[in-house]
Amino acid sequence: xxxxxxxxxxxxxxxxxxxxxxxxxxxxxxxxxxxxxxxxxxxxxxxxxxxxxxxxxxxxxxxxxxxxxxxxxxxxxxxxxxxxxxxxxxxxxxxxxxxxxxxxxxxxxxxxxxxxxxxxxxxxxxxxxxxxxxxxxxxxxxxxxxxxxxxxxxxxxxxxxxxxxxxxxxxxxxxxxxxxxxxxxxxxxxxxxxxxxxxxxxxxxxxxxxxxxxxxxxxxxxxxxxxxxxxxxxxxxxxxxxxxxxxxxxxxxxxxxxxxxxxxxxxxxxxxxxxxxxxxxxxxxxxxxxxxxxxxxxxxxxxxxxxxxxxxxxxxxxxxxxxxxxxxxxxxxxxxxxxxxxxxxxxxxxxxxxxxxxxxxxxxxxxxxxxxxxxxxxxxxxxxxxxxxxxxxxxxxxxxxxxxxxxxxxxxxxxxxxxxxxxxxxxxxxxxxxxxxxxxxxxxxxxxxxxxxxxxxxxxxxxxxxxxxxxxxxxxxxxxxxxxxxxxxxxxxxxxxxxxxxxxxxxxxxxxxxxxxxxxxxxxxxxxxxxxxxxxxxxxxxxxxxxxxxxxxxxxxxxxxxxxxxxxxxxxxxxxxxxxxxxxxxxxxxxxxxxxxxxxxxxxxxxxxxxxxxxxxxxxxxxxxxxxxxxxxxxxxxxxx
Numbered sequence: 001x002x003x004x005x006x007x008x009x010x011x012x013x014x015x016x017x018x019x020x021x022x023x024x025x026x027x028x029x030x031x032x033x034x035x036x037x038x039x040x041x042x043x044x045x046x047x048x049x050x051x052x053x054x055x056x057x058x059x060x061x062x063x064x065x066x067x068x069x070x071x072x073x074x075x076x077x078x079x080x081x082x083x084x085x086x087x088x089x090x091x092x093x094x095x096x097x098x099x100x101x102x103x104x105x106x107x108x109x110x111x112x113x114x115x116x117x118x119x120x121x122x123x124x125x126x127x128x129x130x131x132x133x134x135x136x137x138x139x140x141x142x143x144x145x146x147x148x149x150x151x152x153x154x155x156x157x158x159x160x161x162x163x164x165x166x167x168x169x170x171x172x173x174x175x176x177x178x179x180x181x182x183x184x185x186x187x188x189x190x191x192x193x194x195x196x197x198x199x200x201x202x203x204x205x206x207x208x209x210x211x212x213x214x215x216x217x218x219x220x221x222x223x224x225x226x227x228x229x230x231x232x233x234x235x236x237x238x239x240x241x242x243x244x245x246x247x248x249x250x251x252x253x254x255x256x257x258x259x260x261x262x263x264x265x266x267x268x269x270x271x272x273x274x275x276x277x278x279x280x281x282x283x284x285x286x287x288x289x290x291x292x293x294x295x296x297x298x299x300x301x302x303x304x305x306x307x308x309x310x311x312x313x314x315x316x317x318x319x320x321x322x323x324x325x326x327x328x329x330x331x332x333x334x335x336x337x338x339x340x341x342x343x344x345x346x347x348x349x350x351x352x353x354x355x356x357x358x359x360x361x362x363x364x365x366x367x368x369x370x371x372x373x374x375x376x377x378x379x380x381x382x383x384x385x386x387x388x389x390x391x392x393x394x395x396x397x398x399x400x401x402x403x404x405x406x407x408x409x410x411x412x413x414x415x416x417x418x419x420x421x422x423x424x425x426x427x428x429x430x431x432x433x434x435x436x437x438x439x440x441x442x443x444x445x446x447x448x449x450x451x452x453x454x455x456x457x458x459x460x461x462x463x464x465x466x467x468x469x470x471x472x473x474x475x476x477x478x479x480x481x482x483x484x485x486x487x488x489x490x491x492x493x494x495x496x497x498x499x500x501x502x503x504x505x506x507x508x509x510x511x512x513x514x515x516x517x518x519x520x521x522x523x524x525x526x527x528x529x530x531x532x533x534x535x536x537x538x539x540x541x542x543x544x545x546x547x548x549x550x551x552x553x554x555x556x557x558x559x560x561x562x563x564x565x566x567x568x569x570x571x572x573x574x575x576x577x578x579x580x581x582x583x584x585x586x587x588x589x590x591x592x593x594x595x596x597x598x599x600x601x602x603x604x605x606x607x608x609x610x611x612x613x614x615x616x617x618x619x620x621x622x623x624x625x626x627x628x629x630x631x632x633x634x635x636x637x638x639x640x641x
Contacts (some may be wrong), residue, residue, distance in 0.1 A: 012043060012044055033520075037050075069114070079154075085126070091264075193552055211501075235530075277327070286527070300323075303331075337358050352507075390496065
């Protein structure tokens, strides 16, 4: 795991100018690779490649980057892991295409594979998470590449003929050519989702390379577009064309084998590693698979907050005890959790409003005291239908279609006429039986009431995941990846696919990457092995959703390793009491950022609408904390610009 950055000016320049720019870009992402650094310059093309190393595999100088291929044609800076590099190395050796190896790094194997098969054919052989830049000296072409799922980030920006790129936006900002104009339409997207969907960033003319994307920059081409060598849509299409034909037991065995291989590959490291353990299905599955394959103790880490309404640390503790892991847990005070907030704008580089960014940072910081690599359970909800909105959306769509369209707005208005807190009291007796009603039931019901007006299932999904609407005056709509066509008709499967191409990549994976790398920790995601994703899309929906629950196949498989009573409990998560914090210890901070004159002067948000929500929240009339957190994270980021 490392950090990469660079600039390709496509015009001759001096080494001194390249060195100064490379040093600034590399220095800005020191946290991603504190163990080593390196630079490559090509004055003829005006190219600098900058690298920061967090040594994970081959800790010797043989793993130093930038790394040249044995022929000298290619130069590579590589962030991430090519987990199956051993198998690819053996394949190269078997066909007589292996060079005289200098070490045992995956970077060297990737370079040899590119020389033997070309870039795209080489990529298809690797299982991994990565973002890299490879310079072809012969063709004077720079290729930027991102892994299939988008676990590792890569940003780029065209400034005239030059292209700047890096693992984080702060690396681009460090270059003197970078332009900092804020994209108003993207601010509106951010207000809607609480994160910025790809390919956009908060800056005009700066983009995220899409997952499974390659951007090739050649002399004489203005602003080339990325092309994809893999996509979720293609995985869906292949899965629909060749569905799994076996029974439940056969599906369980196939999933078990895939998980064992995926987790096993991600345990390859020359440094200590562990796993984030929440006690939920996904992280427990990863820990169980690690325990199967490791003769020594597996290190597990969890965080608890005593003020949290639902604390998962106790469940993680029980799982760790059953599996026999070497468990470390830390209960943090609310003050310690709040102390993370001032760090967030710098860590995330652009507005980002998933409040679980706070515990993710804290558990990463805890793990880094003992290990350099930690596995995570992210991805199970999107692959195996774990989110409550899949069930709420399906039920709402089925039931609202029975209501004549002209009457739907009236029904929705009637539901919204009852205050959210009143709905909380009304629905309280049902909360034990219906997990979705355990927290903010009234707010959820109001969201569902608004969704009743959706003209189709895709619009219903957008309404369910949306926060603010029309809060950025003058902003124009932008297309996102959830507008792309999908070969699916079932509403649940469409929602899962939408989450995989947007929410998973641009929220969950961004959250984990920035939080972990801020403390120089590598996070690995075994449930997001592309082979596992492709397998999941071959499975019929009834193997994911059954008996009113999601993740059916995962649950049944996990029961082989963990008692069912540890699995069959409501989904909770690390709940930060944002509602009470904003009314209490964060009130002055929030009031300053949400000052009406300030909002009007900055001109991004409809000040009256935001202030109305703020006053309603303070009065206890409704729970606006998620909406307000989105605005606050933008305001806090803007303050540091």
